[in-house]
Every structure is written in C-alpha cells, then in structure tokens.
Amino acid sequence: MMAYVLRRLLYAIPILIGVNLLTFWLFFFVNSPDDMARMHLGMKRVTPAAIAQWKEARGFDKPLLLNREAAGVEKLTDTIFFRHSLRLFVFDFGRAEDNRDIRREIGERMGPSLAIALPSFLVGLLTYVSFALLLVFFRASYVDVWGVVLCVVLMSISTMFYVIGGQYLIGKLWSLVPISGYGDDGPGAIRFLLLPMAVGIAAAVGLRTRLYRTFFLEEINKDYVRTARAKGLNEWRVLFVHVLRNALIPILTGVVVVIPALFLGSLILESFFGIPGLGSYTIDAIHAQDFFVVRAMVFLGSVLYIVGLILTDISYMLVDPRVRLY
Amino acid sequence: MVPHILWTDVLIYLLLAVIAGFAVYASRHEHLRTPWRQVTRRPMAMGALVVLLAFVAVGLLDSVHYRPRLPGSATQTSSEVRSALDALLSPLRRRTEKTYSAPFATHAHGRETVLRPDGALARAYPRLLHGGAHLTDGESRLADILVKVATATGTVLLLWLPLAAWVAWRQRSPGDGWAGGWQRLWRGESELPWRTLLLTLVVLLAAIANLAWLSAYYHVLGTDQVGQDVLLKSLKSVRTGLVIGTLTTLVMLPFALFFGILAGYARGLIDDVIQYVYTTLSSIPDVLLIAAGVLSLQVYMAHHPETFDNVTTRADWRLLFLCLILGLTSWTGLCRLLRGEVLKLREADYVLAARSLGASHFAIMARHLLPNVMHIVLIAVVLDFSGLVLAEAVLSYIGVGVDPTMDSWGNMINGARLEMAREPMVWWTLGAAFLFMFTLVLAANLFADAVRDAFDPRLRR
Numbered sequence: 001m002m003a004y005v006l007r008r009l010l011y012a013i014p015i016l017i018g019v020n021l022l023t024f025w026l027f028f029f030v031n032s033p034d035d036m037a038r039m040h041l042g043m044k045r046v047t048p049a050a051i052a053q054w055k056e057a058r059g060f061d062k063p064l065l066l067n068r069e070a071a072g073v074e075k076l077t078d079t080i081f082f083r084h085s086l087r088l089f090v091f092d093f094g095r096a097e098d099n100r101d102i103r104r105e106i107g108e109r110m111g112p113s114l115a116i117a118l119p120s121f122l123v124g125l126l127t128y129v130s131f132a133l134l135l136v137f138f139r140a141s142y143v144d145v146w147g148v149v150l151c152v153v154l155m156s157i158s159t160m161f162y163v164i165g166g167q168y169l170i171g172k173l174w175s176l177v178p179i180s181g182y183g184d185d186g187p188g189a190i191r192f193l194l195l196p197m198a199v200g201i202a203a204a205v206g207l208r209t210r211l212y213r214t215f216f217l218e219e220i221n222k223d224y225v226r227t228a229r230a231k232g233l234n235e236w237r238v239l240f241v242h243v244l245r246n247a248l249i250p251i252l253t254g255v256v257v258v259i260p261a262l263f264l265g266s267l268i269l270e271s272f273f274g275i276p277g278l279g280s281y282t283i284d285a286i287h288a289q290d291f292f293v294v295r296a297m298v299f300l301g302s303v304l305y306i307v308g309l310i311l312t313d314i315s316y317m318l319v320d321p322r323v324r325l326y
Numbered sequence: 327m328v329p330h331i332l333w334t335d336v337l338i339y340l341l342l343a344v345i346a347g348f349a350v351y352a353s354r355h356e357h358l359r360t361p362w363r364q365v366t367r368r369p370m371a372m373g374a375l376v377v378l379l380a381f382v383a384v385g386l387l388d389s390v391h392y393r394p395r396l397p398g399s400a401t402q403t404s405s406e407v408r409s410a411l412d413a414l415l416s417p418l419r420r421r422t423e424k425t426y427s428a429p430f431a432t433h434a435h436g437r438e439t440v441l442r443p444d445g446a447l448a449r450a451y452p453r454l455l456h457g458g459a460h461l462t463d464g465e466s467r468l469a470d471i472l473v474k475v476a477t478a479t480g481t482v483l484l485l486w487l488p489l490a491a492w493v494a495w496r497q498r499s500p501g502d503g504w505a506g507g508w509q510r511l512w513r514g515e516s517e518l519p520w521r522t523l524l525l526t527l528v529v530l531l532a533a534i535a536n537l538a539w540l541s542a543y544y545h546v547l548g549t550d551q552v553g554q555d556v557l558l559k560s561l562k563s564v565r566t567g568l569v570i571g572t573l574t575t576l577v578m579l580p581f582a583l584f585f586g587i588l589a590g591y592a593r594g595l596i597d598d599v600i601q602y603v604y605t606t607l608s609s610i611p612d613v614l615l616i617a618a619g620v621l622s623l624q625v626y627m628a629h630h631p632e633t634f635d636n637v638t639t640r641a642d643w644r645l646l647f648l649c650l651i652l653g654l655t656s657w658t659g660l661c662r663l664l665r666g667e668v669l670k671l672r673e674a675d676y677v678l679a680a681r682s683l684g685a686s687h688f689a690i691m692a693r694h695l696l697p698n699v700m701h702i703v704l705i706a707v708v709l710d711f712s713g714l715v716l717a718e719a720v721l722s723y724i725g726v727g728v729d730p731t732m733d734s735w736g737n738m739i740n741g742a743r744l745e746m747a748r749e750p751m752v753w754w755t756l757g758a759a760f761l762f763m764f765t766l767v768l769a770a771n772l773f774a775d776a777v778r779d780a781f782d783p784r785l786r787r
Contacts, residue, residue, distance in 0.1 A: 018606035031625040156768040158719045286617045301611035
C-alpha cells in the first residue's frame with residue numbers, strides 16, 4: 001500500500017505543476033504585472049516610476065518564464081514563474097497585498113475553520129445517513145414518497161436563504177444564539193458555532209438524504225439482505241448493520257475526498273457568520289483582488305483535493321476487503 | 327429602433343436551434359421517442375414543464391435586444407440597449423417611487439419630512455407617487471385588491487373552462503358522453519397527465535393575470551432602494567438565471583464530448599494527456615477557479631475600456647465569460663463519465679463491425695459512439711441546470727458572479743442582506759428573489775428527475 005500511496009503522491013506533482021501554470025497564466029499573461037500595479041495603485045495618474053517601484057518591491061520586474069539576460073541555470077530560475085509560482089511547492093506563499101505572511105495567516109485561521117467544519121461534517125453525515133435509512137425503512141409508503149418530495153423541495157432552496165432564514169429566525173427573532181461572531185474562550189465559544197453548524201447541515205440535508213437513499217435502495221434487494229431477514233434479524237438491524245456497511249463504498253466516494261479540504265472552511269458560512277477562518281480569508285482576498293492569496297488558496301485546495309483522493313482509495317480498502325491497492 | 331444583438335443572444339438562438347434539431351432527430355428515432363413519451367406520462371414532470379416554459383418565455387422575450395431611436399432624430403440611436411421585455415414592462419419601469427415601499431403599500435416605508443396643507447412641517451409617511459394612487463383617502467385598499475383579484479381570476483377561469491371542456495371532450499371514450507370524458511380527466515386516467523397540466527396552467531395563468539392586473543395599480547412586490555419595482559427586477563433576472571443554467575452547458579458540451587469520446591476511444595498517450603488535463607482542472611476547488619478567472623477578467627476589462635464601450639455590452643461579456651469559466655469547471659465531470667462509457671462501448675460488436683467494414687476512426691466516433699452516449703449527456707445537462715442557477719446566487723454574493731449592474735437573483739439577495747438589518751425590516755427583495763428562484767429550481771429539479779428516470783438504462787424498468 002505504501003508503494004501505491006507513494007506513486008500517487010508522485011503523480012500529484014505534474015498535476016500541481018499544471019495548477020501552477022494555470023494560475024500563472026491567468027494572473028500574469030492575461031494581465032501583465034503592469035496592469036496589476038495600476039489596479040492596486042489606482043487607475044489614473046500613476047507614474048511609470050510608481051509602477052516600477054511596485055513591481056520591484058514584489059519581484060515582478062523580472063521576465064515571466066525565460067530570462068535571456070541571465071547566464072546558465074539563472075536563465076530559468078531568475079524569472080517570475082520560478083520565484084513566485086514554483087515556491088508554492090514548499091508552501092512558501094509569499095506575502096499578501098497588506099504585506100502579511102500568507103503562510104502564517106493560513107496557520108492562524110485554520111483553527112476557526114476546522115472548529116466549524118469538522119463538527120458539521122460529522123454531525124451532518126450522521127444526520128443524512130439516519131434520514132436516508134429512515135426513508136428506506138418506510139420505503140414504498142407515503143412517508144417515503146413525501147419524504148423524497150420534501151428532499152427535492154429542500155434542495156431547491158439556495159444556501160443563502162438557509163443562512164439568512166436561520167440568522168433571522170433563530171438569531172434575531174428567538175434570540176437563542178448570537179447572530180454572528182466567534183469566540184475562542186473554550187466552552188462559551190460553542191454558542192457561536194451552533195447556528196452555522198445547523199445551517200450548514202440543513203442546507204445540504206435534502207440533496208444528501210436523497211442521494212444516500214438511492215444508494216441504500218440499490219442494496220436492499222440483494223441476496224444477503226434476504227438472508228439476514230431470513231435469519232430472523234429485525235429490520236433495523238438489517239438496515240443499520242448490513243445494508244449500511246455494504247452501501248459504504250458509494251457514500252465514501254463523495255465524503256472522504258472533502259475531509260482534507262475541511263481546513264479551507266466554507267466561504268458562505270464563514271463570511272455570513274463572521275468566523276475568522278480560511279473561508280472568510282478567501283472572500284476578503286477576492287474582494288480586495290489580492291491575487292497572491294487567491295493563488296495560494298487555489299494551490300492549497302488542489303493539494304488537499306489530491307490528498308483526499310488518495311484517502312478515498314485507502315478508505316475503500318478499509319471497508320471492503322476485496323479492494324487491494326498496489 | 328435598431329436591432330442590437332448581444333453575444334449571449336446569439337448563443338441563446340444557437341441553443342434553440344440545437345434543441346429544435348435534437349427534437350426533430352429524437353422524433354425520428356424510436357429509441358429516443360420512447361423515453362420522451364415516458365417523460366410526458368409523468369404528471370409532476372409535465373406540471374414542471376409548464377412552469378419552465380413560462381420562465382423560458384420571459385427569458386426569450388428578454389433576449390430580443392434593440393436600441394431605441396433618439397427622439398427627434400432619424401438616424402441617431404440611444405446608447406441604451408433595451409429588450410422586448412423592457413418594452414412590454416415599460417409601465418413598470420416608468421412607475422418608480424422615491425425609495426423603499428412595501429408590497430401593496432400606498433405610503434412610503436420610511437418617515438419623511440412633509441409639508442402639511444396648513445404649512446407646517448411634519449414627520450409622516452408620505453403617499454406613494456404610483457402605488458395605490460388611484461385610491462382616494464379612506465377607500466379600503468383590501469376591498470380594492472380583492473375585487474381586482476376576483477376579476478382577474480374570474481376572467482382566467484372563464485377562458486380556461488372552455489379549454490378544459492375541450493380536453494374532456496377529446497378524452498371521452500367512444501360511445502361515451504361528456505360525463506365520461508370529465509370523469510376520465512378528473513381521475514387522471516388520460517394518457518397524458520391532462521389533469522395536472524390543466525391545473526398547473528390555470529394556477530399559472532391566474533398568477534400572471536393577477537400580477538399584470540394588480541401591478542398596474544400597486545407595487546405588488548414592493549420597490550427597492552432607488553424606488554424601482556421589485557417585480558420588474560425579478561422578471562429581468564429570469565434571463566440571467568436561464569443563461570447561466572443553459573449556456574454554461576452549451577459552451578462546455580463540445581469539449582466534453584470531443585475529449586471524452588476521444589480519450590475513451592484512442593486510449594494510450596492521448597488518453598493520458600486528456601486525463602491529465604481534466605484531473606488538473608478538477609483538482610482546483612470550483613469557487614476558487616471561478617474567482618481566479620473572474621478576477622483576471624476584471625483587471626482585463628479595466629484596461630481595455632474601448633472594447634467594452636457600453637454598460638450592457640460589458641455586463642453581457644462578463645456573463646458570457648462567467649458561463650465559460652463555469653463550463654470549464656463542470657466540463658470535467660461529464661468528460662470523465664463519457665470516457666468511461668466509451669471505454670466500455672468501444673469493445674461492442676457494432677464498433678468491431680464498423681471497423682471491419684472499413685469505417686474511419688472519426689466515423690466510428692461520430693456515427694456509432696456519439697449517439698450511444700447521448701443519454702449520459704442529456705442527463706448531465708438537465709441535472710446541471712438547477713445547480714448552476716443556484717451557483718449564480720452564491721457567486722454573485724462572493725463578488726465573482728455577474729456584473730453588479732445586471733439584474734440577477736444573486737445580486738438581489740446580496741443587496742437584501744443589508745436591507746434585512748434595517749428597522750423596520752425590508753424583506754420583500756429577498757422574498758421576491760426567493761420566490762422566483764425557488765419556483766424555477768424546483769420545476770427544473772422535478773423535470774430533470776423525470777428525464778433521468780426515463781433515460782438512465784440502469785433505472786429503466
């Protein structure tokens with residue numbers, strides 16, 4: 001298995017170079033560094049000297065890909081691509097527009113993101129699976145039919161409405177929890193997390209319940225289920241032990257891949273609820289047109305996605321002894 | 327009046343042509359006719375289709391653009407681009423208030439300093455310029471609204487009943503009278519789900535009639551900060567939602583089809599390269615890739631103002647680009663599905679037969695493989711639609727969606743966030759966006775489910 005993981009990790013390198021090239025092309029070819037300098041210094045009445053200074057401060061006065069004036073290896077290394085894009089590989093993200101170190105910022109903001117994303121992920125998964133099994137338990141009855149209709153209705157509502165509705169009802173009208181904010185003083189901080197968690201879970205409940213229901217229904221007519229019932233097991237045990245275990249593979253396909261990316265947090269939830277995590281960091285960067293932060297997040301996101309894919313394969317092996325990785 | 331064709335308009339017409347072509351093709355092939363017939367038998371799907379068609383009609387009306395002539399000039403045209411929908415709704419556009427007003431309000435939402443008849447200044451809620459302006463003081467607003475609702479609904483019912491009767495007449499079995507036809511219709515025993523179709527139609531028509539009739543006297547969904555009618559904004563947003571939902575798939579489809587089939591058919595190095603490209607693209611989180619793309623576009627547009635001379639043109643370019651970049655992110659999923667399917671199909675007997683008869687590789691891909699993966703494409707297209715409409719709202723909120731000057735539900739929601747914090751609360755912009763978006767997405771979801779059930783061979787009974 002180690003060989004498999006190692007090979008997959010090596011295979012990730014060309015993909016990450018591709019990601020790098022793409023963002024590099026978007027940020028440096030579509031727009032020249034001059035354009036970016038003007039954007040940040042103000043559109044009008046920018047002196048060429050100011051632009052040159054801006055570029056020099058950030059090391060953008062070098063050629064993009066190939067430095068013809070340099071000698072030897074420096075032809076390739078003394079360029080913007082090498083100095084800025086390839087450094088991402090050692091997680092050196094450089095500095096943001098406001099001159100703060102992006103890597104440190106990411107390290108600080110990971111905690112809040114994780115504090116909200118991890119519990120909602122776990123509680124959410126439990127909720128969706130339970131609801132789906134409930135629908136399957138009542139399959140081909142009115143509970144099932146109307147349950148599915150309700151799922152379709154719920155998934156037709158935009159996440160934004162769940163957030164705004166939740167904030168208004170629970171936060172403002174009933175005053176159960178604070179509308180937004182974040183505290184890191186231990187137990188007291190939980191009340192800030194309850195609402196975003198509930199909203200995050202509710203927003204996906206329709207889609208995921210319906211999806212898992214189809215996974216379970218695909219298993220329900222198989223021989224082993226009949227055998228289990230014939231043994232005299234009750235329906236709950238059949239569903240929660242036998243069917244659930246066998247339906248794990250399709251469920252894991254969509255679930256495990258997002259686990260590493262939980263660090264990145266949710267853009268919408270964090271910005272609506274004022275949680276100082278990586279999601280709101282990204283949004284702020286987008287609003288401020290901070291290309292460096294966006295580029296760092298793109299790179300980080302791709303890395304975590306690839307790790308997620310590898311984890312998915314490993315999880316297959318764990319739940320299904322027939323799967324071997326090599 | 328000079329026709330003015332935007333790029334998205336061109337693509338919308340192209341899409342219509344594609345759909346028409348596909349309809350003709352499907353009607354001539356039994357294996358495509360059967361699943362479509364199955365879709366038409368599903369009551370929910372047909373009801374949803376009626377609603378969808380209403381949205382499409384609004385969107386199409388809003389896709390016929392022109393520049394009005396400047397008054398007093400024979401050749402000069404205004405730089406403002408209008409659509410057929412604008413012309414149709416011009417009364418709504420003209421009837422603007424000063425600022426916020428609630429649905430059906432006759433007085434403004436906020437207090438203002440007004441000059442009383444006796445010359446004194448007072449803080450009061452002033453009368454609206456247009457909303458309920460026909461009412462004299464003391465006349466009941468509720469009675470007026472009820473009379474108008476009753477009139478509009480009654481008129482629609484009068485028009486609808488003959489239609490229903492005609493359908494019932496057509497449904498009667500031989501040797502059976504009217505009563506038999508009605509009974510069949512009412513019990514839902516007809517071949518097409520006429521009961522659902524007729525009921526959806528009457529509800530929809532009544533809603534349209536009521537809105538049209540009432541909005542001539544009131545602001546049915548209120549007005550926004552600059553006093554513009556929210557109903558108008560919601561209707562103008564329909565096109566944006568539809569364009570994002572449909573054009574995105576239209577622009578990505580050729581790539582997904584070509585590369586997906588090619589990768590599966592050619593295998594080897596070509597397969598590796600194509601797989602590398604889509605793995606790279608799909609490894610970037612969608613929102614971030616879109617953000618990166620739109621940020622670059624913003625800078626590009628800021629530095630090339632001469633290409634985007636007009637507000638409408640600029641917004642249109644941005645919309646088109648958003649479709650492109652959304653298509654770039656959603657392209658990979660379909661491509662992977664197609665590759666997998668073609669890998670299976672290329673071993674099929676008919677491919678072998680075609681090859682031994684001397685068919686070229688291109689002919690095999692285009693004539694034999696393409697038609698056999700079309701069901702996957704169709705399912706992907708209809709399932710993607712509602713997700714894309716929802717994504718527009720999120721992207722506009724993040725600030726990488728459509729142009730801020732463009733009417734869209736995302737922009738409405740984004741603006742409404744601050745309005746919700748006002749005291750007293752301004753809820754109707756959010757409510758209107760919710761109403762329209764929810765109706766469209768729900769209808770699309772219901773229709774897409776029926777299409778998937780009919781076309782997915784694994785689900786076919």
